[in-house]
Amino acid sequence: xxxxxxxDDEKLVLRSLEKTLxxxxxxxxxxxxxxxxxxTFRANADRIDIAILDLNMPxxxxxxxxxxxxxxxxxxxxxxxxxxxxxxTAYDEVGKAREAVEGGAxxxxxxxxxxxxxxxxxxxxxx
Amino acid sequence: MKxxxxxxxxxxxxxxxAAARVxxxxxxxxxxxxxxxxxxxxxCDEFKFYYAGVFLVDESGSWAVLAAGRGEPGRAMLAEGHxxxxxxxxxxxxxxxxxxxxxALDVGAEAVHFKNPHLLRTRSEMALPLIAGxxxxxxxxxxxxxxxxxxxxxxxxxxxxxxxxxxxxANARLHRQNQTLLRQAERRARLLRAANTVGREAxxxxxxxxxxxxxxxxxxEAYGFYYAGVFLVDESGEWAVLRAGYGEAGKAMLAEGHxxxxxxxxMIGTCIRLGxxxxALDVGEERVHFKNPHLPHTRSEMALPLIxGGKVLGAITIQSKEERAFSPDDITxxxxxxxHLAVAVQNAYTLEALxxxxxxxLRTKVYEALxxxxxxxxxxxxxxxMPITMTIARLQEDLASGQxxxxxxxxxxxxxxxxxxxxxxxxxxxxxxxxxxxxxPVLLADVLQAAIRQSxxxxxxxxxxxxxxxxxxxxxxxxxxxVNLLRNASEAGAKQITVRARTGSEKGSVRITxxxxxxxxxxxILAKCxxxxxxxxxxxxxxxxxxxLHVITQLQGQISIKSQAGKGTTVEILLPAANPLLGDxxxxxxxxxxxDDDEWARFFLKTIRTAERADRPSxxxxxxxxxxxxxxxxxxxxxxxxxxxxxxxIVVTAALDVDRLTRLLRLGVKDVKxxxxxxxxxxxxxxx
Numbered sequence: 001x002x003x004x005x006x007x008d009d010e011k012l013v014l015r016s017l018e019k020t021l022x023x024x025x026x027x028x029x030x031x032x033x034x035x036x037x038x039x040t041f042r043a044n045a046d047r048i049d050i051a052i053l054d055l056n057m058p059x060x061x062x063x064x065x066x067x068x069x070x071x072x073x074x075x076x077x078x079x080x081x082x083x084x085x086x087x088x089t090a091y092d093e094v095g096k097a098r099e100a101v102e103g104g105a106x107x108x109x110x111x112x113x114x115x116x117x118x119x120x121x122x123x124x125x126x127x
Numbered sequence: 128m129k130x131x132x133x134x135x136x137x138x139x140x141x142x143x144x145a146a147a148r149v150x151x152x153x154x155x156x157x158x159x160x161x162x163x164x165x166x167x168x169x170x171c172d173e174f175k176f177y178y179a180g181v182f183l184v185d186e187s188g189s190w191a192v193l194a195a196g197r198g199e200p201g202r203a204m205l206a207e208g209h210x211x212x213x214x215x216x217x218x219x220x221x222x223x224x225x226x227x228x229x230x231a232l233d234v235g236a237e238a239v240h241f242k243n244p245h246l247l248r249t250r251s252e253m254a255l256p257l258i259a260g261x262x263x264x265x266x267x268x269x270x271x272x273x274x275x276x277x278x279x280x281x282x283x284x285x286x287x288x289x290x291x292x293x294x295x296x297a298n299a300r301l302h303r304q305n306q307t308l309l310r311q312a313e314r315r316a317r318l319l320r321a322a323n324t325v326g327r328e329a330x331x332x333x334x335x336x337x338x339x340x341x342x343x344x345x346x347x348e349a350y351g352f353y354y355a356g357v358f359l360v361d362e363s364g365e366w367a368v369l370r371a372g373y374g375e376a377g378k379a380m381l382a383e384g385h386x387x388x389x390x391x392x393x394m395i396g397t398c399i400r401l402g403x404x405x406x407a408l409d410v411g412e413e414r415v416h417f418k419n420p421h422l423p424h425t426r427s428e429m430a431l432p433l434i435x436g437g438k439v440l441g442a443i444t445i446q447s448k449e450e451r452a453f454s455p456d457d458i459t460x461x462x463x464x465x466x467h468l469a470v471a472v473q474n475a476y477t478l479e480a481l482x483x484x485x486x487x488x489l490r491t492k493v494y495e496a497l498x499x500x501x502x503x504x505x506x507x508x509x510x511x512x513m514p515i516t517m518t519i520a521r522l523q524e525d526l527a528s529g530q531x532x533x534x535x536x537x538x539x540x541x542x543x544x545x546x547x548x549x550x551x552x553x554x555x556x557x558x559x560x561x562x563x564x565x566x567x568p569v570l571l572a573d574v575l576q577a578a579i580r581q582s583x584x585x586x587x588x589x590x591x592x593x594x595x596x597x598x599x600x601x602x603x604x605x606x607x608x609x610v611n612l613l614r615n616a617s618e619a620g621a622k623q624i625t626v627r628a629r630t631g632s633e634k635g636s637v638r639i640t641x642x643x644x645x646x647x648x649x650x651x652i653l654a655k656c657x658x659x660x661x662x663x664x665x666x667x668x669x670x671x672x673x674x675x676l677h678v679i680t681q682l683q684g685q686i687s688i689k690s691q692a693g694k695g696t697t698v699e700i701l702l703p704a705a706n707p708l709l710g711d712x713x714x715x716x717x718x719x720x721x722x723d724d725d726e727w728a729r730f731f732l733k734t735i736r737t738a739e740r741a742d743r744p745s746x747x748x749x750x751x752x753x754x755x756x757x758x759x760x761x762x763x764x765x766x767x768x769x770x771x772x773x774x775x776x777i778v779v780t781a782a783l784d785v786d787r788l789t790r791l792l793r794l795g796v797k798d799v800k801x802x803x804x805x806x807x808x809x810x811x812x813x814x815x
Binding site: 020 | 510511513514517518521524535538539542545546620646663
């Protein structure tokens, strides 16, 4: 079974995405900020197949921070350089997309088209 | 005639005496004209001569020009510009050329004498050279109606007098020279003062339209010139436009929009093109000058360039009614002034450019702020609404499958409800502030206490100065502001929050500071913190500070924020100070006040003698007041309900809230009312 790490600070978004992914047949590990996301990742580093990280959420100190997701991405990439990561954001912004991809993300996903997310995960993992 | 009648030694003595008297009289006269005129009169009076005149050698050294003459003949000859050739046939010319006195007796027979039509009765004449030092400076002529009026031995006596006269003339000339030097020194001092003033004002006046008129006034008045004007090159670089002009002429030319072509025939045009001073003395004959109908008396004109950093910004024109009006000194000091002026003009241009840049920056900032606000709003709404669309998609799938999982359906509906509720809360934050405010004197301590209870933020220390106890505010809105600020501080991880109120530095104001030792904000976040929908916190709207800004601004106050990442944040609010309103209380009911022993309770009990404080309800009271933000509100409410006393209970609150009000009224309390903060407001509690 494919295991997905999903980190987002918006409680409702997290739950809704989780339900969608569960329904698509994935195993879903969730976390609501960078720190717990990092802890969840370390505890399950070997079996996670793909990570989906929110761009803007509380940083490692638990305090609000712009683009904290990129920090988590960097730490994850240090441990597992080849792990596919999708960055989630509400901004449809080319600059941030490029930055995320340069930082090691496989793809960039703008929230609001969730059904597309399941397809995107499928494409990345079957490549 | 004594001189004629007497003879021998006696006659000689008379001449010497007269000569001495003349010498004494003229020795102290320093004004040259006065000296010469007095001399010819005194000589005629003392010696009883028919005529006396003084000639002075002119600059060329060729002519002896009449400088003073006795009586009507003298005046007539002066008017004619009477002069005699030195070394010519005249007695005066010969006396000067030969440096010795000449005598002509019975003049009609003398070859050297020419009959002078103004002095027809002359029968004897003597010409005495005026010698000062080694120089012959002129001659004195004395004439008598008598034949043989002079003897050779008279010459010595009269020559002594002539020598004295020569010394006096030399002194007077020296004095005149000194006077001129003195005047020049004074003028120079005045010009330096003017240059200094120009320099000072040029650095202090940044508005060209004020500076340039000052400059032309200073130049004209300090130098005594006829006119001065300043031209500045326009943006096209083709025209020098008059920007300031002295007096009526200047006013007229400014009204006409006077301008001259750069590089054209005018002195200004040439001066600007070449970047060099142009000076025209006796302007009438100067090719580059065109007669200006507004300045008909100009005889000298100077155009000085205004140069800054190698660029000619314009030129200043200076005009005089005198020919050759400008000394080298003038030109130097005026060019210095022009240089100062050029710096000032450049400064003013720079300031204009800066202001334009600032305005542009402001426009950009406003645009940026709007963009940020709009982007944040879109982002926020997108985020909040997203679970709705996602969940609906799932619901549709579930229902289409024909075998919906009820628990999943329930959860999806709950997700939709929660998302919708969050969006509705934002509506209240946005619209709540826009509701009409009812500013009144408000007890700050009470509002703060309500905010602390409502926000459930702990570790708040407050310190309110006695003279800052009341502010003019809407208590509901001010509570909302303080709740937002306390929550912000708490969410920033503050361990300590201090709220202080003091009188503000502006009279009649109270300064409230909310300082925390939380995470603080970096410059980037600080710059955006007033933007609606901008937030760094999960589950928040990003409307707290924008709402606070709106409320405080509506209350005629100010709000500002200082923050440092890692150190903490301080919000400062300025509000108008107030005093409680006094009023006639009339007869008051027996009131039981269920409240903490706090500032508002003390105010109330002090004002209403028929009121007492308690923790539990009592049937004896006509009216029970229960503070919504009192420590034991909920237990007290239950006790009142249990005792069946809700009908005589009024809940008083610092901040009205529709939901809470609805709940309390449904429960059965008599009313929910805003707390009175002034004696005048209290009777409204029980009056209908």
